[in-house]
Amino acid sequence: MDAPRLLTALPGPKAAEWIARDLRVISPSYTRGYPLVASHGAGCVLEDVDGNRFLDFTAGIAVNATGHSHPEVVEAIVDQAAKLIHMSGTDFYYGPEIELAERLAALAPGSEPKKVFFANSGAETIEAALKLAHHHTGRQRVISCYGAFHGRTYGAMSLGGSKALHQHGFGPLLSGVHRIHFDCPAEEFDELFSTVCPPDEVAAIFIEPIQGEGGYRVPSPGFLPIVREVCDRHNILLVADEVQSGMGRTGKMFAIEHFGVVPDMLCLAKGIASGLPLGALITRANIMDWPPGSHASTFGGNPVSCRAALATFDLIERQYMANAVARGEQLAAGLAELAERCPEFTRPRGLGLMRAIDVVEGDRPSPELRNAFVDACFHRGLLLLGCGTSGIRFCPALCVTAEQVAAALAILGEVAT
Ligand code: PLP
Numbered sequence: 001m002d003a004p005r006l007l008t009a010l011p012g013p014k015a016a017e018w019i020a021r022d023l024r025v026i027s028p029s030y031t032r033g034y035p036l037v038a039s040h041g042a043g044c045v046l047e048d049v050d051g052n053r054f055l056d057f058t059a060g061i062a063v064n065a066t067g068h069s070h071p072e073v074v075e076a077i078v079d080q081a082a083k084l085i086h087m088s089g090t091d092f093y094y095g096p097e098i099e100l101a102e103r104l105a106a107l108a109p110g111s112e113p114k115k116v117f118f119a120n121s122g123a124e125t126i127e128a129a130l131k132l133a134h135h136h137t138g139r140q141r142v143i144s145c146y147g148a149f150h151g152r153t154y155g156a157m158s159l160g161g162s163k164a165l166h167q168h169g170f171g172p173l174l175s176g177v178h179r180i181h182f183d184c185p186a187e188e189f190d191e192l193f194s195t196v197c198p199p200d201e202v203a204a205i206f207i208e209p210i211q212g213e214g215g216y217r218v219p220s221p222g223f224l225p226i227v228r229e230v231c232d233r234h235n236i237l238l239v240a241d242e243v244q245s246g247m248g249r250t251g252k253m254f255a256i257e258h259f260g261v262v263p264d265m266l267c268l269a270k271g272i273a274s275g276l277p278l279g280a281l282i283t284r285a286n287i288m289d290w291p292p293g294s295h296a297s298t299f300g301g302n303p304v305s306c307r308a309a310l311a312t313f314d315l316i317e318r319q320y321m322a323n324a325v326a327r328g329e330q331l332a333a334g335l336a337e338l339a340e341r342c343p344e345f346t347r348p349r350g351l352g353l354m355r356a357i358d359v360v361e362g363d364r365p366s367p368e369l370r371n372a373f374v375d376a377c378f379h380r381g382l383l384l385l386g387c388g389t390s391g392i393r394f395c396p397a398l399c400v401t402a403e404q405v406a407a408a409l410a411i412l413g414e415v416a417t
Helices: 011-027 071-083 095-106 122-137 154-159 186-197 223-233 254-260 303-341 367-378 403-414
Strands: 038-042 045-047 053-056 116-120 141-146 176-179 201-206 238-240 265-268 281-283 346-351 355-362 386-389 391-394
Touching: 011 038, 053 201, 053 403, 095 116, 095 122, 095 281, 095 303, 116 122, 122 141, 122 154, 122 201, 122 238, 122 265, 176 186, 186 223, 201 223, 223 238, 223 254, 303 346, 303 403, 355 367, 355 403, 367 386, 367 391
Parallel strands: 141 176, 141 201, 201 238, 238 265
Antiparallel strands: 038 045, 045 053, 116 281, 265 281, 346 355, 355 391, 386 391
């Protein structure tokens, strides 16, 4: 499908009808930036209900790793759905869940044997890590970062640190959560441990190797090794939240591999099953020592999602991780050129196809101008999302082509001039 191709004013008449119905019945807590009503898609192209075609650089918030409805993923889903849709891995055994766990255990960083717990979403995977960290260590406290986003359930929300709105009105939150600054020096841990947080009471440190919602922030090379060293010194578990950065998006299967650090636990969701709900917590086998009944999920690791994930891994390993590196470099060069040419753009950053640029007015970060640019791109047929205070994020499917990257950069250049 060629894109962009705009046939109507936006929203078109059918989209406007759907949105009016949505407003009457759907929770107002969602954050729709512009009136896109999706109908179907292929690769990085999405068609709306009025036949308008968009270049999709959101991938459904970094989820459709292999693009919209990749034929190999669809085939795996259809084949599995015809055989067995659900049986519950909590109480029974079935092949796709075991096969996927074997694959994840083999792929996760570190040579020691691994075990896997399956959930349905990123937040559920973080909840599992939080519970397991407390259970395994017997300790009461955890540490997370300012700027972090780990999800919307109570535990995951309590770890968050990106927007006060996420917590506003929802207290009381989980107690015993301390925060450090992302990319802080080692001394910040010393201060935390000597003032308010005895390190021998800390079960785990939760870190996004690249902060997602907080602004696609890549830490300096020394930060994650510092966190690893702190964890080793105090027997604290290091939990890598790779819900957004995992699955080849950064040009390696897991973003933490760029930093030469092996986490004790790794959380995956979003891109793992190309759009079907699935989350996976992978840990060293000796950490997953909770007894039967202590944690489980009815739907987690359902056979259809597991087959979609196996097909997703095949595609990423066969071709899309290499594509993420090549197209990521093209995108990086284009964003650097835009930052050079347009005074409104600054700080191009990221790894692979996890990239962002900030929008400023003068020296001031401008969320208003960022939103205006994202809206203007939508009206030219390019789908984008914001991140951080005034960032625009670029997280297309890993199958994005050179022509699509060039077209997206051209549209962004047009709106800023
Ligand atoms: N962790 C990270 C890094 C995320 O980006 C997100 C979602 O954006 C989550 C956790 C929560 O995932 P979910 O929305 O699937 O619960």
